[in-house]
Amino acid sequence: MLNNIRIVLVSTTHPGNIGAVARAMKTMGLTRLTLVAPEKYPHVEATARASGADDVLAHARIVASLDEALAGCHLIFGASARLRTIPWPQVDARACAALAVSASAATEEVAVVFGREQSGLTNEELERCHYLVHIPSNPAFSSLNIAAAVQVVTYELMMASLQAQPVAAGSGDEEHVPWATATEMEQFYDHLWQTVIDIGFVDPAKPRLLARRLRRLFNRARLDKNEFNMLRGILAAAQARHRAP
């Protein structure tokens, strides 16, 4: 679903940033990088910072103008750090990703364009775009590094492409141990209660506020069957120690 999305960098100054952008893209499953008139490229720093994304660099298109970079594109976003004097439709990175992934899935060609490190995109370049995309940030310090900005936007593209997220659930046990049943939990609470009596922690004649607290704690945790068995074992050992000699 990300196949039809290209990242375009305009006149990047530092070759290290180009490498870092390639790495950011690849981590999020994007491979199509277009460089418009990079200042120094190819360059050893680009390769070093790509750090395993050399293939993205190797297949990068290098063109002389933004026109060439955008040839064939149906939907274009221009990254803009700050509100511009130019009034233009704006989206944040999350909305950009939803629009871009939806267009890409419909086999439209999509471009997200990032400008120069110091000065961004010119108004003329931004006017080539359907939307300006901005990353919500600290109003007092909104200066994301260009590779960091690409990382956030491509992360949102990945998230949008995953759409319905599988929810991580369970106790964290990767063997997918089933949860203890309600019946087992009642056995556990009975056992726990008998144990705190046996070890002399509680007087059974007293109100059962403690019992409520224990229930609240272990209900919140939820026990899987392994944990249920483990705790039953610990309770039995504690009881045994306190049996009359």
Next chain:
Amino acid sequence: MLNNIRIVLVSTTHPGNIGAVARAMKTMGLTRLTLVAPEKYPHVEATARASGADDVLAHARIVASLDEALAGCHLIFGASARLRTIPWPQVDARACAALAVSASAATEEVAVVFGREQSGLTNEELERCHYLVHIPSNPAFSSLNIAAAVQVVTYELMMASLQAQPVAAGSGDEEHVPWATATEMEQFYDHLWQTVIDIGFVDPAKPRLLARRLRRLFNRARLDKNEFNMLRGILAAAQARHRAP
């Protein structure tokens, strides 16, 4: 709402990455950086890559151990690039941000911990955490640069802070008892471990799989201070020798 969230970097190798992390944090309105045993710091590369976030670097806490870094923390996330052999509750960056912002708004202290560039966090370090947090990424190339990972997580924190926050759940205790701190939880685990040895449930010479399971269970539950005191009392009672009638 982000005031109570700290970013912790464990044994970072490259000082440039520390600077880039500081910049990433500041763009998303975070200021509290803790460095655990950085290899080279302070360093000119850190300052150069901070690029306007020098104040975050200047106020960074430098400590010798993860214990010191987590002192006073109520909710701890550990960044993990890949699925570990260690089964532990996992959340993605977005769910982490929702939990962290909600906790921070309830004046709880939150830490997000990032490991070494090459090897991440050790299993022992991950076991200090309530959740492992992962950034959804390309399964074939999930190697985000550490500053890029911090950028994504802090971006999600910023996004979560911009949204209307649900009320923090808490332990369910209507008196709003504060959570136990990381330091208290270590005391609890030490006490629990000594108790299961004392009552003869475990042979201390044996592998500590049981210790991991106990940590996973009680980290998942999270203990408030009342529960912490209650369980300490139960453990002490279980340890006490049976008194002859």
